Structure formats: C-alpha cells, structure tokens
Amino acid sequence: MGPHTPLTRFLSDGWTTTRRNLIKIKRVPDILVFTLLQPIMFVLLFTYVYGGAITIPGSNYTEFLMAGIFAQTVVFGATYSGSAMAQDLKDGIIDRFRTLPMNDAAVLVGRTNGDLAINFLSVVVMMTTGFIVGWRINSSPLQAMAAVGLLLLFAYAMSWVMAFIGMSVRSPEVINNVSFIVLFPLTFVSNAFVPADTLPTPLRIFAEWNPVSALVQAVRELFGNVPAGTPVGDTWMQQHAPLAVLIGAGILLAIFVPLSIRKFSRVASR
Amino acid sequence: MAFIEARGLRKTYLPKGAPPVHALDGLNLEVPQGTIKGLLGPNGAGKTTAVKSLTTLIVPDEGTMTIDGIDVMAHPERIRPIIGVSGQYAAVDENLTGFENLEMVGRLYHLGAKESRARATELIELFDLVEAQNRPVKGFSGGMRRRIDLAGALVVRPRVLFLDEPTTGLDPRSRLALWDVIRSLAGEGTTVLLTTQYLEEADQLADHISVIDGGKVIAEGTTDELKNSIGGARIELSLASEKEVATARTILKKIGSSEPILAADGRTLTVPVDNAPAALATALGELGSRGISPLDAGMRRPTLDDVFLQLTGHAATLEDDNDDSTAKPKTKVSRRERKAAN
Known part of the structure; x- marks a missing residue:
C-alpha cells in the first residue's frame, strides 16, 4: 500500500482504468480495424479517387487533404467514450466501480485516455501513410508537434462530451447511430475535403464556422500545408484557427468534465 | 446499535406513462455484526433497491442508514472501503481475463500491485477458475462469470458483504461451494446481507430473515420463528x-x-x-x-415456502423480471402482485 493522498489515489485509479482500456484496444479487433485500417483506407481512397478530379489553387490535393483526414478520424475516434460508457452501464460494471473506494473521476479519465491512445495510434498510422503517398510536413518539428497536440486535444474534449452523452443515452447502439448521423455532416460540411468557398452559400457559412473546419485549418497551418494561394475562409475562426481550437476545446472541457463526473456519481446500471 | 441499520427507507420511481413505483416503502433493517441476514422476497419486492441504497449506488428519498455507525448517505467514501458487493448481474469486464478483472478491483481498493496480484491468485483458486484465469471473460459460462463477480466482492476481505441473489444461475455444485464460502466468511466475523428468492438458500444460510414485500419488511425472525409464526x-x-x-x-x-x-x-x-x-x-x-x-x-x-405464501398471498418465484423501477403490466397478475409492483 502506498501513501494515500487524494492526488496519488486519483493518479493510481486513473492509471488502473486507463490500463483496462488499453488492454481492450489490444483485444477487440473492431477497434484495431477502426484505428489502423480505416485511416489508411481513407488516405488512399481520397488521394487516388478524388485527387485527380479536385484541384486546389496554390496547393495539391494530397497536401490539402491530409489535415482533413486527420481531423475526421480523431473526431470519430472520440466517439468510443460514448458507446463504451453506455456499454459499461449496460453490463453493470459501473455499479461495481461505484461501490469501490476509487476516485469518482477515474473511470472517465481512464476511458478518455483510452480514446487518446487510440487517436494517437491513428495519427501515427495516418502520418506514415501520408508520407508514403507524398504528403510532407513543411513546418518546424515544434509546429508539427503542435499540430498533433491540437488534434489530440480537440478529440480529447470531444471524448468527454461523448462520455456524457453515453451515460445519458445509455444505449451503445443509439450512440453509434447518432454519432454517425451527426458527425458525418459535421466533418463533411467543412473545409476538410474541399475548400469551403466551393460550397453553396448556406453550407459555406456553416463550414466556415464549423469547429471541425477550425481544427482542419489549424492543423493545415501548423503542418505548413497552406502554400500561398490556398483558399482560406475569412471568418475569425478560420483566420485564427489554432487559437479558436484551443478556446473551443477549453470551453468543452470546462463544461463537460465536471458535468460528466457529476453524472457518473449518480448513474446506476439499469 | 446493530452493525447495519436502516430506518424508514423510501424510494419512489416515476416511470414515464406509468403509476409511481414505491420500490422502498418504509423499510427497516438491523443486522448484528458477524451474522448472515437474508432478505427474502419476490421480484419487485425492493430487495435490489435496498442493497443498492446500502452500497451507496442510489440515494433513498427518505430514511437513514448506518454501517458500523457510519452514516451511509453522508459518508459513502468511508463505507466503500469496508464493503464488498456482488449484484444480480455479473459486473465484470468482458475483455479482461478473470485474473485481470480481480487484479483491477484489488488496485481500485488500493491494495497495491503486488498484493492485488496475490489476492487475485488466491481467489481464482478459491473459486476454482485456475484453468480459465487467463482467458477473456467474454468466453466464460454464466456460472464462471458469477464466480468472478463474487470473487470481486471478496478482494478486500470486506467487513460487510452484500450479495444480491448470489447463486442465481449457478449450478448446484457451485451453489454449495458458494454457501461454504459465505458460511466461513461469517464464521470469521464478516457481516453478510444477502437477498434471495430461494427459500432453501435463506433457510440454509441466514441466521435471521427479513421477508420483504411491497418495499417493506412484512415479517422477520429466525427460520424457525418464521415457520412457527404461521x-x-x-x-x-x-x-x-x-x-x-x-x-x-x-x-x-x-x-x-x-x-x-x-x-x-x-x-x-x-x-x-x-x-x-x-x-x-x-x-x-x-x-x-x-x-x-x-x-x-x-x-x-411448514416450509419457508408456506411462510411466503401465507404472508404475501403469492409464491416467492412467480415473476422473473428485474427488481426495481420497471413495473410492466402482465397478463396474469393477481391483485396482490399488482399491489406489490405498484
């Protein structure tokens, strides 16, 4: 037994539940397929299927596309926390956790850390695939690290949002379907795969204020994938994309971390 | 003061489009230290709600609860380190192995890495799961899952053990083995509160029985006292x-x-x-x-079955659905059952 201050308990419990989710990544083939194969498939499909048809002024499609795929993948990767929390409730294991003398936040910390690990793996795989198909980082290593950091931070904030939704909806199937219906338009009606200025006006306005577009733009900038002439929206969010992402993720975390912890300490299975 | 004391517990659920369900309707309980208390009642009687309240999972609308003098609702964090809980459904992680599940629970009780592993090994042996211990629980039979879940409740050698229908779904041999474990724990001073719909189980294990129906205790005593009372x-x-x-x-x-x-x-x-x-x-x-x-x-x-019939007007194991909030209308329910469910 180690010393038991609230902080050491929090760290120890958080690590124990994180480990639980890391083991799950290893054991559940679906997660590995989603994490590793799907991003590779997306990079290849978009590059070779759309790459020839879409011209990006001042840039080329692969250079333009990669930030979009990164963003889309990590946003979807964040949905695991939603379905996993719903599944844990359904299985009754949340009841077990809640009768243990553990930190109230630990299960959620472990869960969202699990998503973080999945997303980190995905990003590494996508970057590697990107290099193979000709994508390059045209910025300093520090900026490139900041790009990866922003991707993971934004997705981490989304994981807390999804965890809250998962505990409220309590059905893994519903979570999967709803996140599909909400996140697909959110990631497609953005600047992820085509420049926003090619969209019809209402969609263009949506795309330029879409937080996913801010993430895409921020990552594009930080990887140095916005050569002169590449169209960039003129909204504040597009012009100050990295800052917008930091603020957005900060707001989501400030709201949903306490909200989720509160929810967790009150839910009971069935 | 008894080791476990509950006074006037009330909990009402308000299901959508259905009348309110009084899961607990003024429940009183007293369990002396080192004894086994059986909560006997049909499904829907409020057994699970009572256990969930005492184990800090839900907060009753009214009433007081203490365990070893600690106020359960005011200090759940002081209750959790001394209790072990095994619910009606095996609360285990499907993707972890049996060993990993128990080790995780040990770490969350803050036993430390080494002690958690040692305790997991002991419990795996005690519950006869040595061969299966390194397989993910996903592939376990229902009985094996129950055993892992029960082992999870014993990781800390709890001062109070709550068992909600512990032997439901176990084969006769596992049931007898579990009874032995429960008896020896009580022999070592662990206070046990178990719910059951099996009258034989209450008869075999419990020092003292509370018959509950409609969210309150309708009779209590030793098995002999109950049998004589009717x-x-x-x-x-x-x-x-x-x-x-x-x-x-x-x-x-x-x-x-x-x-x-x-x-x-x-x-x-x-x-x-x-x-x-x-x-x-x-x-x-x-x-x-x-x-x-x-x-x-x-x-x-007379058997406990008779006690049951006499007191409640219905047998102990008529319905087979969950204990708390959902009161589904059934085609064949007696007046008495409907009253209990509502």
Missing part, C-alpha cells in the same frame, strides 16, 4: 380433477386453521391444521364418503 403442520392433498379440487377445498376450509392454498399445478391443496393426523383422517373420511379418493395425501412441517 402455525403448525400442514396437510396436503393431490386430486385428480378440478371438480374434486373444488369439493376438497370446501372440506379443508372447515378443517384448516386458515384458507387452503392451491399450488401452481392446480391439483394440490395445502392447509395448516392444529392436529395433523386427526385432520388428515377427517379429510380422507369426508372425501371417501363422496366417492373421492385423492392421488396423494400427507402431512408435513
């Missing part, structure tokens, strides 16, 4: 047709000390009597004079 011996008649049952019922009504009860088979009548041999002779004589000869006739001591 009168002495019974006579039991099995008949060949409904018509004969009707005739026999009229006869038994006169002889018995309370209403005869018809068993689920529709052919067996039981009635408590003051003097069993004399009553049986009278009953057989009267039936014989009407040309009826029963398929089977006998007398016996």
